[in-house]
Amino acid sequence: MKTFRADPDTFGIRARLLTLLLPGILGLLILDSWNDYRALRTLVQDAYDQSMLESVNALRNSLALAQDGSFQLNAPSFMAPTAADASSPQHKHLYVGLTPHQTAGGSTAVQQTLLGEADLPAPPEPAAPAAAAGSASQVWYDSRYQGQPVRVVAIQSQVVDGRGQAFDLLIQAAESSGQRDMAQATSSEHALLRDARMVLVVVLLVWLGVNWSLRPLERLRKSVLQSKGQDLKPLDTIDVPHEVAPLVDAINQYVANYRDLLDQQSRFLADASHQLRTPLAIMLTQAGFALREKDPEQQRATLRAIVAQISRSRRLCEQLLSLAHASDHSPPVDAPELTDLNAVAKDVVLQYLTLAHEKDQDLGWIDARDGSPSCSELSTAPVVPVLARGPELHEALANLVHNAIVYTPSGGHITVMVSTRDGMALAEVRDDGPGIAKAQRAAVFERFHHTGSSPGKGTHGAGLGLAIARAYARRNGGDIALADADLAADTAGTALGTTGLRAILRLPLASGQQS
Numbered sequence: 384m385k386t387f388r389a390d391p392d393t394f395g396i397r398a399r400l401l402t403l404l405l406p407g408i409l410g411l412l413i414l415d416s417w418n419d420y421r422a423l424r425t426l427v428q429d430a431y432d433q434s435m436l437e438s439v440n441a442l443r444n445s446l447a448l449a450q451d452g453s454f455q456l457n458a459p460s461f462m463a464p465t466a467a468d469a470s471s472p473q474h475k476h477l478y479v480g481l482t483p484h485q486t487a488g489g490s491t492a493v494q495q496t497l498l499g500e501a502d503l504p505a506p507p508e509p510a511a512p513a514a515a516a517g518s519a520s521q522v523w524y525d526s527r528y529q530g531q532p533v534r535v536v537a538i539q540s541q542v543v544d545g546r547g548q549a550f551d552l553l554i555q556a557a558e559s560s561g562q563r564d565m566a567q568a569t570s571s572e573h574a575l576l577r578d579a580r581m582v583l584v585v586v587l588l589v590w591l592g593v594n595w596s597l598r599p600l601e602r603l604r605k606s607v608l609q610s611k612g613q614d615l616k617p618l619d620t621i622d623v624p625h626e627v628a629p630l631v632d633a634i635n636q637y638v639a640n641y642r643d644l645l646d647q648q649s650r651f652l653a654d655a656s657h658q659l660r661t662p663l664a665i666m667l668t669q670a671g672f673a674l675r676e677k678d679p680e681q682q683r684a685t686l687r688a689i690v691a692q693i694s695r696s697r698r699l700c701e702q703l704l705s706l707a708h709a710s711d712h713s714p715p716v717d718a719p720e721l722t723d724l725n726a727v728a729k730d731v732v733l734q735y736l737t738l739a740h741e742k743d744q745d746l747g748w749i750d751a752r753d754g755s756p757s758c759s760e761l762s763t764a765p766v767v768p769v770l771a772r773g774p775e776l777h778e779a780l781a782n783l784v785h786n787a788i789v790y791t792p793s794g795g796h797i798t799v800m801v802s803t804r805d806g807m808a809l810a811e812v813r814d815d816g817p818g819i820a821k822a823q824r825a826a827v828f829e830r831f832h833h834t835g836s837s838p839g840k841g842t843h844g845a846g847l848g849l850a851i852a853r854a855y856a857r858r859n860g861g862d863i864a865l866a867d868a869d870l871a872a873d874t875a876g877t878a879l880g881t882t883g884l885r886a887i888l889r890l891p892l893a894s895g896q897q898s
Contacts, residue, residue: 424571454542478553484550521536534559599627603618722769723768732748745795748799751766751767767803770894816883818884868885
């Protein structure tokens with residue numbers, strides 16, 4: 384028996400599910416973490432920028448006119464730089480300066496510092512002065528100051544003092560980016576740790592979910608491995624996922640079919656052993672009698688009886704082989720071909736003419752073409768074409784004719800005829816023997832079933848002929864039915880009576896043929 388083993392390089396269901404689920408989940412988590420990182424970076428940047436902007440606006444609002452008409456800055460004390468602030472790497476640098484507004488072609492203006500460091504980095508592209516007093520323009524940029532990276536905001540506007548002099552006002556706030564980078568790094572680290580925990584939890588849940596989903600299959604596997612070969616029971620479908628239930632049902636159906644096949648084989652072997660045991664016992668007894676017999680004539684008579692018994696045993700073996708072949712449910716190697724049922728039936732009649740004559744029986748043949756045998760020789764085209772295997776049809780009809788010869792009394796009549804009706808090809812074997820009661824006709828197709836005794840010879844045959852004939856008929860898409868002969872006379876006008884049996888082989892006509 385050929386054993387199929389799983390390829391170790393082939394992914395199982397668990398590996399396939401994990402391969403499909405985990406990369407997708409990890410990809411989504413990485414994308415989500417990247418989006419969170421960008422959102423957090425923007426949030427931290429906006430928070431620190433808002434704090435710087437508030438400082439700048441506060442300084443701008445602190446600018447006022449003195450009694451002499453000049454500008455003075457009333458900045459809150461907490462905005463004044465201190466020594467401690469200057470040494471701190473997170474020091475916020477401020478600057479407020481005034482420059483007289485110059486028209487085109489004017490001389491270079493002198494900048495006046497009101498607060499902070501005048502050497503703060505200038506805007507890369509200075510904002511254009513406001514068109515009217517009171518309005519302001521704002522610009523953000525990154526630069527370096529005192530060797531440190533800084534974030535700078537600058538507001539430019541035009542103001543007029545009490546004497547009507549116009550000035551360009553520049554307010555700057557610069558802050559080291561170290562503090563915001565540290566805050567962003569800390570938040571990102573916490574977010575990464577949170578996402579890593581989430582990934583581990585998701586991977587664990589996926590792994591547990593896949594294992595839990597496949598647990599019923601594992602139970603099925605153990606159930607199959609623990610079951611004995613002779614105990615072919617259906618697999619238990621309790622707790623089996625509904626997606627797998629059709630597969631389990633198919634396996635159960637296969638097991639049931641296999642169990643039926645084993646039962647049929649067991650019955651066949653038992654019946655065959657029983658049928659062969661009797662003739663072997665008879666031949667053993669006859670051989671022993673022949674050894675003890677002194678009279679040569681009696682020895683020859685005993686040997687003739689042994690030869691007859693061997694002949695019957697040989698036919699029984701041939702019938703057993705035919706039945707095994709006919710009952711084989713595997714697809715046949717040879718395909719059906721166009722076969723002339725009329726010609727097959729004629730060959731069977733010619734084959735059994737000698738046996739019928741030995742029993743003084745009239746074995747007749749009625750051709751499918753208007754009862755004229757010579758008509759079949761006028762053309763090579765099939766008379767009654769069917770798609771079937773010729774040897775199997777021959778075997779089926781041979782068994783029907785042989786049964787008719789066996790059970791028809793000496794001097795009886797047997798007629799074989801082929802016809803078409805309603806798209807079916809019919810091959811009938813009629814005899815005027817004892818017939819079979821209607822109540823027993825279904826049972827006679829069972830193996831080793833005896834209908835009774837042949838006239839004057841007791842029980843004859845093994846009861847396999849009709850079983851073989853039906854099995855071959857069904858393998859070729861047909862069937863066999865039994866009916867009363869009801870034949871009053873043959874074509875020669877000889878009375879046949881109303882007793883007897885009619886065995887009918889039915890097959891579909893080949894496509895395109897008319898009945």
